[in-house]
Amino acid sequence: MNKFFERRYVVTGIFIAIILALLGRLYYIQIVDDRYTIYANSNVRRTTILYPARGPILDRNGKILVQNEPIYDVMINPKEVKPFDTLLFCKMIGIDKEGFDKRFIKAKRQSPNTASIFEKQLSVELYAALQEKLFEFPGFSIVPRTIRTYPDSVAAQFLGFIGEVTDRDIKRSNGYYRLGDYIGVTGVEKAYENVLRGQRGVQVQMVDSHGAFKGSFANGALDTVPRSGERLTSSLDIDLQRLGEKLMQNKLGGIVAIEPSSGEILCYVSSPTYDPNLMVGRQRGNNLAKMYNNPYKPFFIRPIQAQYPPGSSFKPLSALIALQEGIINPNETFYCTGNYRVGNRIVHCNHGEAHGTVNMAKAVAESCNGYFTMVFQRIVDRYGVKNTEANFVAWRNNVMKFGLGARLDLDMPAESRGNVPTPLHYDNAYHKGGWRSSTIAALAIGQGELLATPLQLANLECTIANRGFFYKPHLIKAIGTENVIKKEYVEKNYVGIDSGYFEPVINGMEAVVENGTARRSKIPDIIMCGKTGTAQNPHGEDHSVFVAFAPRDNPKIAIAVVVENSGEGAHWAAPIASFIVEKYLKGKVTPRESGFTVDYFANANRLPDLSLYAQDLQKERRRDSIRAAKVDSIKKFKADSIKKFKADSIKKERREAAYNNKPANWIKTLTGGRTGKS
């Protein structure tokens, strides 16, 4: 046709080639490359987490210990904010102008187009006032949330508290938690976090390019409904708990009371305590700091973290082991002259008393140190001094069957082990084979390196009350509305002592209260079996210890009370324990022959002088308070135990001097100058 006819193919070829290249590229980004779908989804989807209500916690009678209360977060969307009366707004939510500017700038930097938290946790009152005026403050909105609230303000150390997750929590949870989530930090909130937190829901919504919400994604196909946390029924008796906390106010120490027939903990007092309501709300941060700086360490959970020498309260256990091992006959007598020679040392009975002829029951009742040192020596020397180590290990194993020296696996975090020394400990302290029964004789009377938590002591009483077994102590008796109980809590743990051996020991313990060291704590119409203890310790005055169970037959309650630095068990721990036992068994406290009243003990101040704590505090402040305290006491104990008597004596003297400066020597006024035994 014309000259350049064939060029139509060149042009067509170029056109087709380029269009095919374009199609190839489209094929690549539309079919092969999956990234863009992800980008598109992240562009348009906004996932909102719907938080479930945390599970409530009840006491054993169904009374509420923790519940949820609505609070209100003020949200701000900086883009929608228009000029308004800043001053009025600040006044309404209780902040100043400076605080307002700070929050506003922060919100603007964080997310200029979407809502973020402006001020957290407004109370219902503030919310009600603000809600009415909210229309005057464009860009601000209110989102309801719930916080924990404690109607009776009791059992703070049991309940623990929740707090925002840390980076470590997030990492450990494999991404379950997100920044700003709440998690149980201590106590039951931590131990039962998985049950209490419930199941989060998500709501996937769509947003446009300006971040404005445009309805649910895929008609809610990805949305899930939040499920509330399970309800926990605690074994605590709220009335008993309240009484225990009242009795322990202005004192340091702990109370653990257990129902022997189930292992359920009835009372779990750590003193000093605090109002758990301080751990929620807007002042939480300030309160936390105050609490951490409190020298008496309210966050130290004394029932399970404090480790005390059991002192004489250990003696019934010593007796039981000796009986089981056939070392001694309960009727065999021992003549106490007031002091007993072990090796080149002399063990004195308290206050230089001579008990005369004692059998086992009397030795328990009168707390004869000589008798129990003798018994202990016989055990450790039974197969000759060359076998001291093996004999000691056998004794140690018997002790540990009672739950001492190891965690009882209480359903709470941060339980301490206590301590039953190992042969290795003595090998290191002396040298292998360089120690004898006489060297470690202090163990016989619950001193030396022996350490136990109040929980372990109470559990020991349960075992005696049950005549030979215990149920694992626990604080949560049922989970959820179906009252699920963990299987391990209904299994008996036998300690390897035949039930027949208990009677002579229990006879002795009955005598302790009937006419022995704790007779002033006798409860009318109830036979309580107990044992006082006066625990020598490197931290100052002796700890007052009392362990007991009641009634003698078919026991309903076993209890351990420790009042730190208060002297003899009979003077403080025993009366306090008796009030709690009586309250539990009778529902009320009746007047006593001895004239002891709840109010007297509740009002007494037995807090140690802070100046004595100054040295310890300086050391500890450098570290983190709670954990450090625990580690420190063990370390210190190990280091000090051997040289204790020498090295501490100077320190102790200084301390005693300080105590003597106290205005009232109250014991004398109370007991008419008569000092009791322990």
Added chain:
Amino acid sequence: MSTQQRSFFFNVDWLTVFLYLILCAIGWFNIHAAVFDANHSSIVDTSTNYGKQFIYICVSIVVGIVILLLESRFIAALAPAFYVVIVLLLVLVLIIGRNVGGNQAWINMGGGFRLQPSEFAKFATCLLLARYLSGTNIRVTDPKSFLMAAAIIGFPMLLIMLQPDTGSTLVFCSLIFVLYREGLSPYFLIIAGLFITLFVTSLLYNPLYIILILVALTAFIIFLFKRNRQLIKTMVIGLAICIAFIFSVKFIYSHVLKKHQTERINILLGITTDLRGKGYNVNQSKIAIGSGKLWGKGYLHGTQTQYSFVPEQSTDFIFCTVGEEWGFAGSLTVISLFMFLILRVILIAERQRSPFTRVYGYGVASVLFFHVVINIGMTIGVVPVIGIPLPFISYGGSSLLSFTMLLFTLIKLDSNRKSNV
């Protein structure tokens, strides 16, 4: 008269008309999706872009019919006059035009409607070029004729560049295919391709390496044909020009091109990434198209489209809607329709006895091709963002009307192919 009428009816290339109508319909639906708002759900609501587009489509069809009813001879005869009118309008727009988005390209027509003369300039230029090249004794191979042809193309280009509307300016470059078809030396195409390649590569890589590669390549070719002295001479001169060009690229880049142009090129070549700023548009556009997968998200269900993540989506970035809501299937359909249309136009051009219609037909094919490739290319990030619409599909009255006139004029000319014009 009646036989003439019937033959006219049968001579109209209905396939092309059919393709045109389908493309317009696709455009309308996608504009509807792009600006869809639940509050204005009626598709013919004239307060919205899709409502207006409906009017434009109706007007365009009327204009198309009018063109089909015109006397063919008028078209060629009126070409110079039309060209002059458009040139005057292009001058006028520089004086009284409205500045939208940095381009002084619109003349206000009242009633919310605006006229964009540059859209019609393509049509006028194609017509005049066809008229000139179909003249007796005009050969593109003849330098004088070539210069004249280049002037016809270059004059409106210059005026549009002053607006400055780079996209519309570059469209005229596509007419090189017309000149090639009419006899222009293939070296023009090769050199144009070479320079584009050199421009891109010297921006991406160290110019020194490119020069080294070019020198090595030249040496190799000279070694192969060492007998051919003429070739050696050409190669050496070519090499010198290439090296000079490479060195001037940096200068062009920093002094001749505008800031927004260099930014767009930088983003395209991946020299800079700025997904929130300058690169936002292309990135969101790629996300929209890429997330469509094979079958797309469905009509009015494209999240990128519905929640306005892509700016300019009903105009220059309308292909995002196609890609997102109809997937690769939709992309393939639209591109295939365009390819059929372009190939059909070339076929129509080649079956003409009249050189006027043939040249004009190639003009139509070239302009369509350039628009389609550049527009779709920029939405998927393979060419820089230069704002030119997707023919028949993008929202815009001037664009739709000018492409309708462009295409229907060809159909009209084609329907008369049996008679000699």
